[in-house]
Amino acid sequence: VFSVEHVLRQAMLALSKSRRAERLVTTSPLTSDVVGRYVAGDIGAVVGDLTRKGLLVTVDHLGEEVTDQAQAEAAVGDHLALLRLLPAGADVSIKLTALGLRLSRGLALDHAAAICAAAERKGVTVTLDAEEHDTIPGLHAVHAALRREHPEVGVVVQAYLPDSLDRCEKLVGARVRLCKGAYTAPGAYTRTADIDRAFVRCLKVLMAGTGYPMVATHDPRLVRIASTLAVLDGRDLTGFEYQMLYGVRPEEQARLAGLGARMRVYVPYGSDWYAYLMRRLAERPRNLAFFLRSLASR
Numbered sequence: 001v002f003s004v005e006h007v008l009r010q011a012m013l014a015l016s017k018s019r020r021a022e023r024l025v026t027t028s029p030l031t032s033d034v035v036g037r038y039v040a041g042d043i044g045a046v047v048g049d050l051t052r053k054g055l056l057v058t059v060d061h062l063g064e065e066v067t068d069q070a071q072a073e074a075a076v077g078d079h080l081a082l083l084r085l086l087p088a089g090a091d092v093s094i095k096l097t098a099l100g101l102r103l104s105r106g107l108a109l110d111h112a113a114a115i116c117a118a119a120e121r122k123g124v125t126v127t128l129d130a131e132e133h134d135t136i137p138g139l140h141a142v143h144a145a146l147r148r149e150h151p152e153v154g155v156v157v158q159a160y161l162p163d164s165l166d167r168c169e170k171l172v173g174a175r176v177r178l179c180k181g182a183y184t185a186p187g188a189y190t191r192t193a194d195i196d197r198a199f200v201r202c203l204k205v206l207m208a209g210t211g212y213p214m215v216a217t218h219d220p221r222l223v224r225i226a227s228t229l230a231v232l233d234g235r236d237l238t239g240f241e242y243q244m245l246y247g248v249r250p251e252e253q254a255r256l257a258g259l260g261a262r263m264r265v266y267v268p269y270g271s272d273w274y275a276y277l278m279r280r281l282a283e284r285p286r287n288l289a290f291f292l293r294s295l296a297s298r
């Protein structure tokens, strides 16, 4: 038996892939409040503001799935332009589908390598986001190949995948961002308790390992468990980081930074915000009500 929340979530995730719904939503008088809550308008100003508050950033130039090589090359250009705006110590989050992963693994690898090389010159790190389940084998193949030249390149593990623990065990010495998972996948854990359990199992492996764990969650219980495990595993405050999304629990972000923790905010920007916004709404039915109210108020 599925809960109302589960059904709503599936519906929102299906809408996130619908071109028709995208046209409807992006051409409707959607208040800029809803988009502006989760997506940075002026990226330079937002990064400057967060940095002044003692927060680290990872910036996502919005855009997914390209259908030809020219679009993938344009996405590389967008990322190189983004790098020019970022201070040393920043991170960029990239989506391999935007760089052509579904066209060819080799193409995505070449494009990601060009971004990693430019980022290194600026003292900026790169993290590869995890997307739909069919892209995960390609993601890890590209990550492994990139690590030979760019050992600092990070990758995301989605705890909801049944092999997430296995992944974490294999990613020895790597920068790994652990998150619950924002898409759907056959065989994936769907019950909250199962996803949380998988998250904690992965976290234990990453914290006890030799890599750099990036704990991407807003879940207060998992944040507490991460901080406890870090202490037990003898990691100091520079030995791991928390990550949260721009616009989600900003007071908690400030609290953790105030304690001296490394707190990195994932900041998406750009005009291609539709699928990103739909996934954020799917995470929380209360957000959906907020979204519908803002549509109705126009």
Ligand code: FDA
Residues within 6 Å of the ligand: 128, 129, 130, 131, 156, 158, 179, 180, 181, 182, 183, 216, 217, 218, 219, 220, 243, 244, 245, 248, 249, 265, 266, 280, 281, 283, 284, 287
């Ligand atoms: P959960 O959804 O249980 O939320 C815990 C609490 O946080 C909620 O009760 C609420 O208070 C608050 N909260 C959570 N989401 C909220 C929202 N949208 N609006 C308002 N409040 C909210 N996924 C993926 O598949 N691939 C990826 O590469 C990434 N990358 C990534 C980077 C970073 C930095 C983060 C924080 C997350 C991701 N994700 C991701 C998304 C992730 O998989 C997951 O969908 C969301 O983080 C929500 O899960 P939580 O762990 O926050 O818990």
